[in-house]
Amino acid sequence: MGVSLVADQPKAAEHRWGMAIDLDRCTGCEACVVACHAENNLPVIEPAEAARGRTVHWIRVDRYYEGEFPDVKVKYMPVLCQHCDDAPCEPVCPVYATYHNPEGLNVQVYNRCVGTRYCANNCPYSVRFFNFFEPHWDSPLELQHNPDVAVRMVGVMEKCTFCVQRVQRGKRDAKEAGQPVADGAIQPACVQSCPAEAMVFGDLSDPESKVSRLAESGRATRLLEDLGVKPKVFYLQKAK
Amino acid sequence: MKSNMATTVHTLPHDRLQEDVWRPLRETSTRYVITVLLVGAVALWGLFCWGYQIHKGIGVVGKNRPSMWAFYILNFVFWIGISHAGTLISAILRLTHAGWRKPVTRAAEAITVFCLMIGGLFPIIHLGRPWIFYYLIPYPNQRVLWPNFRSPLVWDLTAILTYLTGSVLFLYLPMIPDLAQLALHTTGWRRFLYRTLALGWTGSDREWHALERAMKLMAGLILAVAVSVHTVVAWDFAMAIAPLWHSTIFGPYFVVGAIFSGIAALLLIMAVIRKFMNLEAYLEPRHFENLSRLLFLMCLLWLYFTVSENLTAWYGNQPHEMQVFGTRVRGQYAPWFWLMVVCNFIVPFVLLGIRRLRNITTISISSVCVLIGMWLERFLIVFPTLAHPPLAAAWTTGYNPTWVEISIAVSTFAAMALLYLIFSKLFPIIAVWEYRYVPDE
Amino acid sequence: MDRRNFFKIVSAASGGLVTGACGKRGEQLIPLLVADRDVVPGEESWQPAVCGECDAGCGVIVRVMRGERVIEVKGERLREPVACIKKVEGNPLDPVSGGRLCARGQAAVQGLYNPDRLRGPMRREGPKGQAVFRGIEWPEAVQVAVERLKRARERDPQGIVYLAGPQAGSRARNVRAFLEALGAPPPVTFSLADFPLERKAAETVHGWQGLPVYDLANARYVLGVGADFLGTWVNPVYYGRQYGHFRQGRDTVRGTLVQAESRLSITAQSADRWVPVTPGAEVFFLAALGKLLLDQSLARNAGVLPPAIAEGFRSLDLAAALKTCGVTEHRAREIAQELGRSEAPLVIAGTSEVHTNSLQALEAAGYLNVMLGNVGRPGGVLPPANDAANQRPAFTNVVPLIAKAQVLILDGVDPAYTLPAATGVRAALEKVETTISFGPFVNDSAAYADLLLPDHHTLEASAAVVPAVTPGSGVMVSTAFVQPLYTTRATEQVLADLAKAMEVEFQPIAARAVAQEIAGEGHAWDEIQQQGGFWAERQAEKAAPPKPAARGRAAAEPPRTLEVSAASFAGDAAQFPFHFQPYLSVQHLDGRGANLPWMQEMPDPTSSAMWGLPVEIDTQTAGKLGIKNGDLVRVESAHGRLDAPAYVHPGAMPGVLSMPIGSGHQHYGRYAGRGANPLAILAPVWESTTGALALGATRVRLAKLGPEKQLIQFAPIDREHGPWGYR
Numbered sequence A: 001m002g003v004s005l006v007a008d009q010p011k012a013a014e015h016r017w018g019m020a021i022d023l024d025r026c027t028g029c030e031a032c033v034v035a036c037h038a039e040n041n042l043p044v045i046e047p048a049e050a051a052r053g054r055t056v057h058w059i060r061v062d063r064y065y066e067g068e069f070p071d072v073k074v075k076y077m078p079v080l081c082q083h084c085d086d087a088p089c090e091p092v093c094p095v096y097a098t099y100h101n102p103e104g105l106n107v108q109v110y111n112r113c114v115g116t117r118y119c120a121n122n123c124p125y126s127v128r129f130f131n132f133f134e135p136h137w138d139s140p141l142e143l144q145h146n147p148d149v150a151v152r153m154v155g156v157m158e159k160c161t162f163c164v165q166r167v168q169r170g171k172r173d174a175k176e177a178g179q180p181v182a183d184g185a186i187q188p189a190c191v192q193s194c195p196a197e198a199m200v201f202g203d204l205s206d207p208e209s210k211v212s213r214l215a216e217s218g219r220a221t222r223l224l225e226d227l228g229v230k231p232k233v234f235y236l237q238k239a240k
Numbered sequence B: 001m002k003s004n005m006a007t008t009v010h011t012l013p014h015d016r017l018q019e020d021v022w023r024p025l026r027e028t029s030t031r032y033v034i035t036v037l038l039v040g041a042v043a044l045w046g047l048f049c050w051g052y053q054i055h056k057g058i059g060v061v062g063k064n065r066p067s068m069w070a071f072y073i074l075n076f077v078f079w080i081g082i083s084h085a086g087t088l089i090s091a092i093l094r095l096t097h098a099g100w101r102k103p104v105t106r107a108a109e110a111i112t113v114f115c116l117m118i119g120g121l122f123p124i125i126h127l128g129r130p131w132i133f134y135y136l137i138p139y140p141n142q143r144v145l146w147p148n149f150r151s152p153l154v155w156d157l158t159a160i161l162t163y164l165t166g167s168v169l170f171l172y173l174p175m176i177p178d179l180a181q182l183a184l185h186t187t188g189w190r191r192f193l194y195r196t197l198a199l200g201w202t203g204s205d206r207e208w209h210a211l212e213r214a215m216k217l218m219a220g221l222i223l224a225v226a227v228s229v230h231t232v233v234a235w236d237f238a239m240a241i242a243p244l245w246h247s248t249i250f251g252p253y254f255v256v257g258a259i260f261s262g263i264a265a266l267l268l269i270m271a272v273i274r275k276f277m278n279l280e281a282y283l284e285p286r287h288f289e290n291l292s293r294l295l296f297l298m299c300l301l302w303l304y305f306t307v308s309e310n311l312t313a314w315y316g317n318q319p320h321e322m323q324v325f326g327t328r329v330r331g332q333y334a335p336w337f338w339l340m341v342v343c344n345f346i347v348p349f350v351l352l353g354i355r356r357l358r359n360i361t362t363i364s365i366s367s368v369c370v371l372i373g374m375w376l377e378r379f380l381i382v383f384p385t386l387a388h389p390p391l392a393a394a395w396t397t398g399y400n401p402t403w404v405e406i407s408i409a410v411s412t413f414a415a416m417a418l419l420y421l422i423f424s425k426l427f428p429i430i431a432v433w434e435y436r437y438v439p440d441e
Numbered sequence C: 001m002d003r004r005n006f007f008k009i010v011s012a013a014s015g016g017l018v019t020g021a022c023g024k025r026g027e028q029l030i031p032l033l034v035a036d037r038d039v040v041p042g043e044e045s046w047q048p049a050v051c052g053e054c055d056a057g058c059g060v061i062v063r064v065m066r067g068e069r070v071i072e073v074k075g076e077r078l079r080e081p082v083a084c085i086k087k088v089e090g091n092p093l094d095p096v097s098g099g100r101l102c103a104r105g106q107a108a109v110q111g112l113y114n115p116d117r118l119r120g121p122m123r124r125e126g127p128k129g130q131a132v133f134r135g136i137e138w139p140e141a142v143q144v145a146v147e148r149l150k151r152a153r154e155r156d157p158q159g160i161v162y163l164a165g166p167q168a169g170s171r172a173r174n175v176r177a178f179l180e181a182l183g184a185p186p187p188v189t190f191s192l193a194d195f196p197l198e199r200k201a202a203e204t205v206h207g208w209q210g211l212p213v214y215d216l217a218n219a220r221y222v223l224g225v226g227a228d229f230l231g232t233w234v235n236p237v238y239y240g241r242q243y244g245h246f247r248q249g250r251d252t253v254r255g256t257l258v259q260a261e262s263r264l265s266i267t268a269q270s271a272d273r274w275v276p277v278t279p280g281a282e283v284f285f286l287a288a289l290g291k292l293l294l295d296q297s298l299a300r301n302a303g304v305l306p307p308a309i310a311e312g313f314r315s316l317d318l319a320a321a322l323k324t325c326g327v328t329e330h331r332a333r334e335i336a337q338e339l340g341r342s343e344a345p346l347v348i349a350g351t352s353e354v355h356t357n358s359l360q361a362l363e364a365a366g367y368l369n370v371m372l373g374n375v376g377r378p379g380g381v382l383p384p385a386n387d388a389a390n391q392r393p394a395f396t397n398v399v400p401l402i403a404k405a406q407v408l409i410l411d412g413v414d415p416a417y418t419l420p421a422a423t424g425v426r427a428a429l430e431k432v433e434t435t436i437s438f439g440p441f442v443n444d445s446a447a448y449a450d451l452l453l454p455d456h457h458t459l460e461a462s463a464a465v466v467p468a469v470t471p472g473s474g475v476m477v478s479t480a481f482v483q484p485l486y487t488t489r490a491t492e493q494v495l496a497d498l499a500k501a502m503e504v505e506f507q508p509i510a511a512r513a514v515a516q517e518i519a520g521e522g523h524a525w526d527e528i529q530q531q532g533g534f535w536a537e538r539q540a541e542k543a544a545p546p547k548p549a550a551r552g553r554a555a556a557e558p559p560r561t562l563e564v565s566a567a568s569f570a571g572d573a574a575q576f577p578f579h580f581q582p583y584l585s586v587q588h589l590d591g592r593g594a595n596l597p598w599m600q601e602m603p604d605p606t607s608s609a610m611w612g613l614p615v616e617i618d619t620q621t622a623g624k625l626g627i628k629n630g631d632l633v634r635v636e637s638a639h640g641r642l643d644a645p646a647y648v649h650p651g652a653m654p655g656v657l658s659m660p661i662g663s664g665h666q667h668y669g670r671y672a673g674r675g676a677n678p679l680a681i682l683a684p685v686w687e688s689t690t691g692a693l694a695l696g697a698t699r700v701r702l703a704k705l706g707p708e709k710q711l712i713q714f715a716p717i718d719r720e721h722g723p724w725g726y727r
């Protein structure tokens, strides 16, 4: 590791990762929720703790009922870290445990986090989760752990990483093949699992990528857009 | 009013004052010992609870998602607020040459120091990993890792440490002449203690001038620091884009609230030491009277800010803010909100506003109410907002403090009492020399 | 992952595959990857397998890596390297899963590494039903089983009853062959997720064997009736994928979905319009639509309808039918018009809620498709690609079989949990002389077993599985690629051991042989194994000419008529005013997923409940009874009662209580067991032709017990704006 962490970083990053979620495709099946658990070693929270609101789901499917019976409609919306370009969770962290990486990911450095939970207060999407206790897996459930992802300790914040381990691997594979990262070659676990193919992940700095095209489409909106935090997750609204 | 509150201290011979003030330093009653043991035990229980929390994990408290801040932060704000009792008030009075301040200043300044020590502990207790709290401190290190100076928490840490340093100096400097006097009249370890702390004070003119200049300077500086401290505490909230936190009014609102609760705490402590240390002759009704006017003024200011805050939220009618506003004034938290209004406005307004009703007892009642009310105010700032983030799907059923949090909160009151008891046993609670040296205006 | 890359990895992995049965050194068992990059040998490989979490049989790929487990050898704790399964994903080559998986499929690995898995054979120690067992060695286990089987066989081979999971493939074939060799009756199945009515209707309407395949992806207007095809009906992965395409996969077309159901299911929630239908009255709704289509000449293919059927539709009393199903005439006409005018209309009917008259509804729906002319057409209903009837156990009501069994073998079923208490299933289980359970867990039924002969977990096993629905004929295969974690034994192997000891002629057929048989000559096993299966080309793409309806039916059969009659319900309507609808849950299906912690903490899509599922009560009823969200309520039928937390559901039909299945296990490990089992209180009412349990045929009453907060919700708020919204 060099002396200066800042100077070593590339001037302009090659990629800017983003996601599009098609609400017209999403069925609310929550395959994405479980896929994230499997990929990212999310802790299992026992019922008593779950009752206290401590369950960890890096991606959740918000559901809102609209109207009254019989004209009732349901709105499903998978919500994960929006990897805001102007992420309000970042400046408030006193120790730089959460910061923006050059490719636009909002990254969490567990070793650094002292557990003030300030970032969670300032995340408008409530997608940050805290390790209230040392995580525990009834043996041998831990054999399933993904070795690419660290298990988080008590007292630190965690959240969706856009499956940064898959991003890194995708870039490495492309580099070794001597080719640019192909559009769609990197798929976070949630995207990968979604039966309805409601989620698309890709490079927003490439105007030809699928996610860029979807983000430009007329159906694209962003959650709590008026806050101006510039989320990089685009929600494609249902259309007639 | 005037008639029943008018005795004066400056007619008393100075020796009698010194005798009265020094008596508690020499004589230790059983009542004192029992009290110390009692509050000591409670404070120790608090320490045990903290140890338990560190051992088991921060999860032993009631916090959850999204209520990530709760009891500890609320108590932090409360204690830092009360800390404004002392230094700030004493500085104001010093700068305005309010002669009646003399019996009050030391008691007040001591409050500040202890409140800051206790209040400053809360953010550390609150951490998920308190054992590495020092990551927040900017110290040179081989990894070139600095804290994030953009974070209000780092400003907070800086402000509180500065305020603590300043307050300790502000308490200590004017104590030096008294310490030198004490050193002459004591033996054994006390003598050693006082002599060391007196820093060789001889009472020369040069020294008196230097002290006076230092105190003037300190008074000015500490005023700025005190205002900024509570502004920064307010910014912990106001810098976040959470509904009803993100408000420009929070800085002054918090400062006013801090002074409000600070005066209340000071009045209460004055009433207590007046009674238990038999200082009726020095802490006169007129001192209470004057301070209570200040309390009354703060009460009106508090109302003004509270109305401004809530009226703009209500009128603006933004959905995310309305959720918080609604639960606060009409929903789940409404009983606490209206109790706060009664405590912070109705009671002091009536008891202090109507002259006939104003006496040390009603002033003390008002002060207790204000302390409760201001605690509730902090509660109403921290909880409803965090429990109602913009996306309704993230709301949970709420937050309930656990025995660990309640124990620690209660034990800090005991710790405060303990520190105060020890302080009053070691140092004169009234600045004796001020009576002797500084001519009354 | 594209096809090319996939091949590369899988073939490399298979090349180094070592699967010793009881090797001492774990390292040997790690698939060795010939690293062509800087991948460390043994670092990672992807192996094809089949998902066993439901009977749909999705093809999966499994990430295998080296891990370590702690074992105890002579009191010493040692770390032993083992090949670990890290992640299960859809097999991109499988046209069914298409590289995608449902939530349960993702969680399969938690079954494998479940702390409550059986580690070896066991014998009953305590009273039946109490699940007190003692560990034994395999030779002893086999010997005891042989003794019991021999005794039963000598007395009456009919007394040997084998209850198998409904999956078609190598397992069912082997079991059948084994039983045949013993002279015992063939295996039977009973599952809430087998959809026997759908099979039956396909047979009567189209003459097809198996589940019809709906080409949702290419349809333009879909009317779903009673089939929660995005939730738990047949194969949510397959239909979920198609649904995505149906909505936004075509440039200029967005499919319209109307869902008619007595519950706001996941599918109804996704629909453009939900048409609430009175429980059990689906057939009236469908018949009314048929009548409207015919009367208004909207049915383009009306000519091929059997005359008796057409006459049945025409002679329907429209007003009465619509009144029965609770749909307005305006709405029905609208739907009929939309169906008739659509370029590619499709009716997907199913029995996510079985009623006594469900077969009528499915047949009516089948004839709607016939008259809409979409049978065999792209965007229509396609014949099953696999004729798997001989590969799967027959579906039947198993209670009488259990009652007269001498030796009962449980393999992938849990009748004690899935059958109503009123059927007397537990008493019957208690009376069985010998019960043998092959499952890897002790569930409510295995608690009655005398002998536990645990099978490997599906991810450790070799199998060939014929998927329930598939666009072209196909078979999924998985070959064992990790060392079994425990001293479990493949059931095929146990059957072979038993046969040998009993000296009967039985040789298990390998997955390979079954797969090869389905794939036909000309497909190399290596290739099948590497791909994880064999799939013939997609049928819809072949654009098969529309097959005239009912052609496949034997000519001798008498012409069918359209039957439209009311469903019957158990329980007096005055005493038991509410309909009760237990339904297959997304998390636990028929209860089998309840032992997976991820599934327990996955918020229920409807109620957001975790760790125990609630009764869904409509707002009117809740208001009347003063029930608030989370209150404890009592649901009581003539046959039993349950206490469960209430979820006040903004979209529930008034008077209809629904409850997801999966909570309230008495056994099944540490994660299952919270909450109540809705199946337990059902009346023993069966659909008469198939013997399927009529899930929705029980009437109940409801009472509030108290405000105990047992309901754990991830998101308790289900409205976007709280009560303090705009002034």
Ligand SMILES: Nc1nc2c(c(=O)[nH]1)N[C@H]1C(S)=C(S)[C@@H](COP(=O)(O)OP(=O)(O)OC[C@H]3O[C@@H](n4cnc5c(=O)[nH]c(N)nc54)[C@H](O)[C@@H]3O)O[C@H]1N2
Binding pocket: A111, A112, B132, B135, B141, B145, B146
């Ligand atoms: N078993 C094992 N051992 C290894 C390695 C391995 O992969 N496995 N890797 C080797 C390598 S490459 C390296 S670089 C070393 C790294 O070894 P270490 O330098 O020990 O690295 P970490 O454990 O990542 O972090 C050290 C500590 O720094 C703390 N920390 C974070 N921020 C701050 C801060 O602002 N101030 C202070 N004072 N502390 C802070 C973290 O909480 C953590 O406790 O380990 C080497 N040893």
Ligand SMILES: Nc1nc2c(c(=O)[nH]1)N[C@H]1C(S)=C(S)[C@@H](COP(=O)(O)OP(=O)(O)OC[C@H]3O[C@@H](n4cnc5c(=O)[nH]c(N)nc54)[C@H](O)[C@@H]3O)O[C@H]1N2
Binding pocket: A001, A111, A150, C038, C039, C040
């Ligand atoms: N979350 C988290 N991330 C971290 C850190 C952390 O503390 N927490 N620590 C950071 C630090 S300090 C470091 S140094 C990095 C380490 O990160 P990496 O450098 O990625 O370290 P490894 O994964 O240990 O090893 C790299 C590869 O080298 C291969 N290798 C081993 N021997 C040889 C050889 O002789 N030749 C070749 N060509 N390859 C070989 C290994 O098999 C492995 O695949 O991780 C950084 N990332």
Ligand code: SF4
Binding pocket: A025, A026, A027, A028, A029, A030, A031, A032, A033, A061, A078, A193, A194, A195, A196, A197, A198, A199
């Ligand atoms: S997996 Fe896809 S369809 Fe299912 S909830 Fe997630 S985004 Fe929606």
Ligand code: SF4
Binding pocket: A080, A081, A082, A083, A084, A087, A088, A089, A090, A106, A122, A123, A124, A125, A126, A127, A128, A159, A229
């Ligand atoms: S969504 Fe929340 S956690 Fe993620 S970058 Fe934005 S503010 Fe930070």
Ligand code: SF4
Binding pocket: A092, A093, A094, A095, A096, A097, A098, A112, A113, A114, A115, A116, A117, A118, A119, A120, A156, A157
């Ligand atoms: S909880 Fe951790 S990441 Fe969040 S602000 Fe505090 S130190 Fe930073």
Ligand code: SF4
Binding pocket: A035, A036, A037, A039, A040, A058, A059, A080, A081, A159, A160, A161, A162, A163, A164, A188, A189, A190, A191
């Ligand atoms: S991108 Fe990865 S980390 Fe983020 S929600 Fe999806 S699976 Fe989880």
Ligand code: SF4
Binding pocket: C051, C052, C053, C054, C055, C056, C057, C058, C101, C102, C103, C104, C105, C106, C235, C236, C237
């Ligand atoms: S539908 Fe889900 S549980 Fe069933 S086989 Fe497919 S992935 Fe497995």
Ligand SMILES: [Mo]
Binding pocket: A001
């Ligand atoms: Mo390193």
